[in-house]
Amino acid sequence: MAIDEPLDVSVVLPCLNEEGSVGLCVNEAREAFAASGLRGEVVVVDNGSTDASADVAMMSGGRVVEEARPGYGSALLAGFEASRGAVVVMADADFTYDLGRIPDLVGPVIEGRADLVLGSRLDAATRGTMPFLHRFVGTPLLTFLTARACGRRVVSDSQSGFRAFRRDALGAMGLTSTGMELASEMLINSARAGLRIQEVQTGYRPRIGQSKLATWSDGWRHLLLIFMLAPDLLLIGPGVALLVAGSAMLGVSFFHPTGVQIGSIVWQPVFFSGIALVLGMEAMLAGAVLAHTSSVTPSGVGQRFAFVGKPNFPNNCVRLGVAMALLGLALNVLLFFLWLGDKSRTTLSHFGLASLSQSLIIVGGTVATFGILSRFQRARAAQEPAKAKSTDTKALRP
Ligand SMILES: Nc1nc2c(ncn2[C@@H]2O[C@H](COP(=O)(O)OP(=O)(O)OP(=O)(O)O)[C@@H](O)[C@H]2O)c(=O)[nH]1
Ligand SMILES: [Mg+2]
Numbered sequence: 555m556a557i558d559e560p561l562d563v564s565v566v567l568p569c570l571n572e573e574g575s576v577g578l579c580v581n582e583a584r585e586a587f588a589a590s591g592l593r594g595e596v597v598v599v600d601n602g603s604t605d606a607s608a609d610v611a612m613m614s615g616g617r618v619v620e621e622a623r624p625g626y627g628s629a630l631l632a633g634f635e636a637s638r639g640a641v642v643v644m645a646d647a648d649f650t651y652d653l654g655r656i657p658d659l660v661g662p663v664i665e666g667r668a669d670l671v672l673g674s675r676l677d678a679a680t681r682g683t684m685p686f687l688h689r690f691v692g693t694p695l696l697t698f699l700t701a702r703a704c705g706r707r708v709v710s711d712s713q714s715g716f717r718a719f720r721r722d723a724l725g726a727m728g729l730t731s732t733g734m735e736l737a738s739e740m741l742i743n744s745a746r747a748g749l750r751i752q753e754v755q756t757g758y759r760p761r762i763g764q765s766k767l768a769t770w771s772d773g774w775r776h777l778l779l780i781f782m783l784a785p786d787l788l789l790i791g792p793g794v795a796l797l798v799a800g801s802a803m804l805g806v807s808f809f810h811p812t813g814v815q816i817g818s819i820v821w822q823p824v825f826f827s828g829i830a831l832v833l834g835m836e837a838m839l840a841g842a843v844l845a846h847t848s849s850v851t852p853s854g855v856g857q858r859f860a861f862v863g864k865p866n867f868p869n870n871c872v873r874l875g876v877a878m879a880l881l882g883l884a885l886n887v888l889l890f891f892l893w894l895g896d897k898s899r900t901t902l903s904h905f906g907l908a909s910l911s912q913s914l915i916i917v918g919g920t921v922a923t924f925g926i927l928s929r930f931q932r933a934r935a936a937q938e939p940a941k942a943k944s945t946d947t948k949a950l951r952p
Contacts, residue, residue: 560593561594562639563718564643565641566644567598567644567645568647570603571598571603572607572647572763573607574762575649575761578762579647584644585654589654592657592660592788595639600621601628606899615741617633617924619635627731631736639721640664640721641664642719642723643718644716648762648763650758651758652759659716661671663718665886668750670720670752672711672712672752673714673753673754673756674710675757677709677755682760683760688769693767696780698742699788702784703787708745710753712737714756717736717740727743727749730812733772734772735779745784775815788841789837790842791838792834794834794838795834800831801840804831804906804913806853807907842859846863868926871924872926874922875920877922878917883915885911
C-alpha cells in the first residue's frame with residue numbers, strides 16, 4: 555500500500571511484553587480488514603518490551619512504533635499520532651478483544667452516527683475473563699463515577715479498552731494521561747465535548763500472558779483523574795450532602811439529647827454529626843478550589859466558584875475560620891458553667907451543644923488554615939513573575 559494512500563482505519567495496539575499474543579492480534583485485525591473491505595493498518599506501540607513483541611508484531615504485518623515515555627496512555631497517544639486512518643481503533647495486544655468485531659465498532663463512526671464507539675465486555679465477563687474485584691467492584695465503581703463526571707450515564711462499561719473514534723474528534727478529547735486512566739479521561743472529555751457516544755457488546759476473552767494492570771495503583775490513578783476532572787460533582791455535591799446531614803443530626807441531638815430509640819437500640823446522632831460537618835466543609839473547600847482552578851471543568855462550573863479567585867477570599871476564610879473557632883470556644887466555656895450549675899453532674903443533656911462547639915472549633919480551624927495556605931500560595935504566585943522579570947532585566951544588562 556502506498557504511504558500516502560488514504561486509510562479508513564488505524565488499529566492502535568499498545569504492547570508491553572505480549573510476544574505470545576501480539577501476532578495473533580495483528581493477524582486478526584488484518585483478517586477483519588480483508589473480510590470487510592476496510593483499508594486499514596495496524597500500529598503496535600512498544601515502549602520497553604524486553605521480549606520479542608516488536609519482532610513478532612512486525613513479522614505479522616504490523617507497523618511498530620517505539621515510544622520513549624512509559625505507560626499505556628503514552629503508548630496510545632504516540633500510536634494515535636503515528637497513525638493516519640480516518641477512524642482510529644484502540645485495543646489491547648493481549649488477545650482479550652475479538653478484533654474480528656472491528657467492523658461492528660467502526661460502522662457507526664464511518665456511517666456518521668457516532669463519534670466514539672466503545673465495545674462493552676460485560677456480555678462476556680466471567681470468572682475466567684475478568685477478576686472478581688475488577689468485575690464487581692472496580693469497573694462498576696469507575697463506571698458510576700465517570701457517569702457522574704460526564705453528567706449522565708453514557709455507557710455500561712467505562713473501562714473497556716476496545717474503542718473506535720473519528721480522528722477529527724481527538725482535539726475535542728484533550729487527552730493528556732500517560733497511564734491506564736486515559737480510558738476515563740477519553741470518556742469524560744468526549745461526553746462533555748458533546749461527542750456522540752455509542753456502545754456495542756463485543757465480548758471478552760481470557761488474556762494470554764501477564765496482566766500489566768496494577769489493580770490498586772491504576773485504580774487510584776483513575777480516581778484522581780476523575781476527581782480532578784469533576785470536583786464539582788464528586789467533591790462539592792457530597793460535601794453539601796454531608797453538611798446538610800451533619801446539621802440535621804446536630805438538630806436531632808438538641809431535641810433528643812439522650813439519643814433516639816430505634817427498636818432495641820439507642821442511636822446517638824451527635825457522634826456522626828461532627829464528623830459529617832468537618833468532612834463536608836473540607837470536601838466543599840477542596841472542590842471549590844479545584845473547580846475554579848481546573849481548566850477542564852465544563853464551562854459555567856468554574857465561574858460558579860469564581861469567588862475563590864477574588865483577592866479577599868483568603869482573608870475572608872481566615873476571618874470566618876477564627877470567628878467559628880472562637881464561637882466554639884465560647885460554647886465550651888458556657889458548657890463548663892452549665893456543668894458547674896448542674897447538681898447531678900450529668901453531661902448527657904448537653905451532648906448537642908458539646909458537639910456543636912467541637913465541630914465549630916475543628917471546622918473553623920480547617921477554614922482558617924485553608925485561608926492562610928491560600929494567602930501564602932498567592933503571595934508566591936505574585937512573586938514568581940516579579941522574580942522572572944528581575945532575572946530578565948539582569949540578563950539584558952551588559
Ligand atoms: N506500550 C505499552 N503498552 C502497555 C503498557 N502498559 C500496558 N500496556 C499494554 O496495554 C494493553 C492493556 O494492558 P493490560 O495489561 O491488558 O490491562 P487490562 O486490559 O486493563 O488488564 P487485563 O484485563 O489483565 O488484560 C496491553 O496490550 C498491554 O501490553 C505500557 O506501559 N506500554
Ligand atoms: Mg487487557
